[in-house]
Amino acid sequence: MAVWLDSRSRIIVQGITGAEGLKHAKRMTNAGSVVVGGVTPGKGGQSVDLGSASVPVFNSVSEAMAATGANVSVMFVPAAFSRAAMCEAVDAGIPLLVAITEGIPVHDSAFAVSYALASGKTRIIGPNCPGISSPGLSNAGIIPADITGPGPIGLVSKSGTLTYQLMYELSDIGFSTCVGIGGDPIAGTTLIDVLGAFESDPATSMVVMIGEIGGDAEERAADYIRDHMSKPVVGYVAGFTAPEGKTMGHAGAIVSGSKGTAAAKQTALEAAGVKVGRTPSQTARLAREIKR
Amino acid sequence: MDLYEYQAKELFAKHGVPTQPGKVVTTADEAFNAATSYGVPVVIKAQVKTGGRGKAGGVKLAQNPAEAREKSEQILGMDIKGHTVLKVLVTPAEDIKEEYYASILVDRSQRKYLAMLSLAGGVDIEEVAAKTPEKLAKVLLDPLTPLSQQQAIDLAQRAGLSDSLHQSFADLFLGLWRVFSEEDALLVEVNPLALIADGRLVALDGKVTIDDNALFRHPEDAAFADAATVDPLEERAHEKGLHYVKLDGDVGVIGNGAGLVMSTLDVVSYAGESHGGAKPANFLDIGGGASAQVMADGLEIVLSDPQVKAVFINVFGGITACDAVANGIVEAVNLLKVQGKELKHPLVVRLDGNNAELGRDILRKANIPGVELVDTMDSAADRVAELARKAA
Ligand SMILES: Nc1ncnc2c1ncn2[C@@H]1O[C@H](COP(=O)(O)OP(=O)(O)O)[C@@H](O)[C@H]1O
Numbered sequence: 104m105a106v107w108l109d110s111r112s113r114i115i116v117q118g119i120t121g122a123e124g125l126k127h128a129k130r131m132t133n134a135g136s137v138v139v140g141g142v143t144p145g146k147g148g149q150s151v152d153l154g155s156a157s158v159p160v161f162n163s164v165s166e167a168m169a170a171t172g173a174n175v176s177v178m179f180v181p182a183a184f185s186r187a188a189m190c191e192a193v194d195a196g197i198p199l200l201v202a203i204t205e206g207i208p209v210h211d212s213a214f215a216v217s218y219a220l221a222s223g224k225t226r227i228i229g230p231n232c233p234g235i236s237s238p239g240l241s242n243a244g245i246i247p248a249d250i251t252g253p254g255p256i257g258l259v260s261k262s263g264t265l266t267y268q269l270m271y272e273l274s275d276i277g278f279s280t281c282v283g284i285g286g287d288p289i290a291g292t293t294l295i296d297v298l299g300a301f302e303s304d305p306a307t308s309m310v311v312m313i314g315e316i317g318g319d320a321e322e323r324a325a326d327y328i329r330d331h332m333s334k335p336v337v338g339y340v341a342g343f344t345a346p347e348g349k350t351m352g353h354a355g356a357i358v359s360g361s362k363g364t365a366a367a368k369q370t371a372l373e374a375a376g377v378k379v380g381r382t383p384s385q386t387a388r389l390a391r392e393i394k395r
Numbered sequence: 396m397d398l399y400e401y402q403a404k405e406l407f408a409k410h411g412v413p414t415q416p417g418k419v420v421t422t423a424d425e426a427f428n429a430a431t432s433y434g435v436p437v438v439i440k441a442q443v444k445t446g447g448r449g450k451a452g453g454v455k456l457a458q459n460p461a462e463a464r465e466k467s468e469q470i471l472g473m474d475i476k477g478h479t480v481l482k483v484l485v486t487p488a489e490d491i492k493e494e495y496y497a498s499i500l501v502d503r504s505q506r507k508y509l510a511m512l513s514l515a516g517g518v519d520i521e522e523v524a525a526k527t528p529e530k531l532a533k534v535l536l537d538p539l540t541p542l543s544q545q546q547a548i549d550l551a552q553r554a555g556l557s558d559s560l561h562q563s564f565a566d567l568f569l570g571l572w573r574v575f576s577e578e579d580a581l582l583v584e585v586n587p588l589a590l591i592a593d594g595r596l597v598a599l600d601g602k603v604t605i606d607d608n609a610l611f612r613h614p615e616d617a618a619f620a621d622a623a624t625v626d627p628l629e630e631r632a633h634e635k636g637l638h639y640v641k642l643d644g645d646v647g648v649i650g651n652g653a654g655l656v657m658s659t660l661d662v663v664s665y666a667g668e669s670h671g672g673a674k675p676a677n678f679l680d681i682g683g684g685a686s687a688q689v690m691a692d693g694l695e696i697v698l699s700d701p702q703v704k705a706v707f708i709n710v711f712g713g714i715t716a717c718d719a720v721a722n723g724i725v726e727a728v729n730l731l732k733v734q735g736k737e738l739k740h741p742l743v744v745r746l747d748g749n750n751a752e753l754g755r756d757i758l759r760k761a762n763i764p765g766v767e768l769v770d771t772m773d774s775a776a777d778r779v780a781e782l783a784r785k786a787a
């Protein structure tokens with residue numbers, strides 16, 4: 104078992120004929136994920152070579168789903184076209200849409216995320232995220248598949264490389280599912296969504312949560328953990344030294360006035376009983392202690 | 396990107412939000428001329444990208460052109476919360492009856508838009524929200540449907556705005572909505588939204604934040620950027636497509652991935668606690684690629700910060716392979732050497748993840764004086780803080 108992504112996942116790549124889409128379709132296939140096709144409007148009927156197999160390209164997500172039985176789409180479409188691509192995937196009723204694209208206008212993400220929520224059918228992970236990986240089962244996105252094997256830790260993070268760092272530090276214990284929810288102001292899947300999924304996933308016995316400055320998702324997650332989680336959670340928050348009013352790489356990573364500081368997030372998490380590490384390595388040590 | 400008040404008001408005017416005429420000037424003499432041309436009392440307003448200018452003495456009434464000159468002299472060059480006043484807005488003084496607050500913003504946690512109105516405007520709205528939340532009316536807007544006239548009137552009703560103003564408020568607020576949606580704004584705020592003596596509602600102040608990710612849809616917004624207040628290193632990094640934020644410490648930081656770089660800044664600061672207060676000098680995310688050219692550009696910018704005494708390159712190879720990063724570092728040092736820029740400060744490198752051992756080997760073999768490999772992020776931070784202090 105794992106969360107949202109497992110051995111039954113059949114993946115299509117939106118934007119498969121682009122450089123990034125193709126590269127990662129190959130990587131996912133090499134990592135053992137089942138990539139069954141791709142979508143590029145206007146290139147339907149072509150096929151692309153993923154190394155071990157050649158897969159068909161379709162003009163639309165609905166055609167791709169009908170022909171291949173796909174239930175996951177990983178999107179690498181350029182930012183300017185992402186809103187249309189996301190809405191198309193929602194219209195097709197794909198259960199899981201992993202939006203990797205960085206730099207999507209906030210109004211476009213707000214629209215697409217609301218559209219998906221209103222459909223009641225599609226979960227969007229991202230945008231501006233590394234994707235989701237259930238080690239040993241499937242990998243949808245750009246998270247390297249060889250950092251860690253399966254195990255009992257569930258990981259949720261706003262950051263790509265910090266996800267990899269923690270996966271690496273705790274690779275001897277292993278992970279059920281790692282979810283990168285992305286660093287944009289509007290996320291299709293929230294920290295709370297992932298925490299809830301880990302709480303009810305039998306394969307997950309503890310959770311590592313990586314947050315960063317900006318917004319109040321960590322504070323809300325803290326409330327959720329206090330009220331709804333029985334499994335232990337270890338936390339990390341990046342950005343204690345970030346100055347006010349500056350965007351730190353991620354569009355959502357900004358301290359506005361006194362809001363969104365790392366200190367406030369740490370305080371909220373600790374008040375909810377979450378052990379919070381000062382550095383990624385210390386966070387890994389805290390997780391290790393709980394495991395023992 | 397935050398806009399100046401006068402830029403926000405340009406967008407207001409474009410979308411039919413009632414505001415006042417104004418002239419932006421940089422000298423007291425120009426302010427004198429502007430006031431002369433209006434022929435009425437004017438207000439001199441500091442143009443800085445921060446609120447609370449009034450309280451800080453950055454907004455002053457001038458009865459005549461001579462006073463306009465005098466007040467502008469006082470305001471120009473002033474420091475408001477770390478922002479130097481380089482321009483002032485000269486605008487006719489209004490006879491204000493009441494001051495309201497109105498805004499539309501992206502509500503991250505609800506993943507919707509939030510429209511707000513309060514009759515208790517003019518002052519710090521965060522204080523109103525904290526102390527008397529009942530005085531701040533809020534309506535959540537669905538991103539799938541544009542703001543309706545009815546929603547605007549509902550908001551007016553909830554805020555307790557007098558009935559006679561509902562229609563003009565709704566018209567004005569629909570204009571603010573057009574600024575918000577058509578200009579790809581993350582925040583549109585009017586404080587005060589003034590009820591003036593002749594009974595009209597006018598936006599006397601304006602704050603607009605534009606979504607940088609949407610600039611491709613608004614090429615004309617490039618005119619809003621102003622070089623005067625941008626750090627020159629940030630400007631140069633931006634031109635090279637690097638995400639760089641200038642801080643004021645002595646340890647240059649280069650890493651891959653926004654989260655990891657933010658974390659690196661923190662870890663360097665912690666290490667600094669036991670090394671004479673060494674602090675990060677910058678945020679620099681070289682992203683996924685990390686080619687030699689990107690590394691060279693990054694190093695060049697970080698090293699041209701005169702405060703920098705040592706540099707920490709912190710990379711976790713995910714998609715990026717560490718051998719490519721190591722080659723990038725070696726080539727970057729060579730590229731800089733060719734440009735006559737010798738490596739004048741120590742470089743502490745930590746490589747983990749994809750092909751880390753290969754990468755470390757490359758650096759060991761290259762044996763560049765001043766380049767040190769350290770195993771973990773925490774100990775590398777400790778080492779670089781120590782080196783920065785030694786050099787200071
Ligand atoms: N054109 C004007 N006429 C009269 N009073 C003004 C005018 N512009 C601003 N004020 C007064 O100055 C106060 C502060 O100005 P404002 O533009 O809101 O700056 P800030 O919000 O930075 O303090 C306003 O609340 C208002 O009372």
Ligand SMILES: [Mg+2]
Binds near residue numbers: 586
């Ligand atoms: Mg104001």
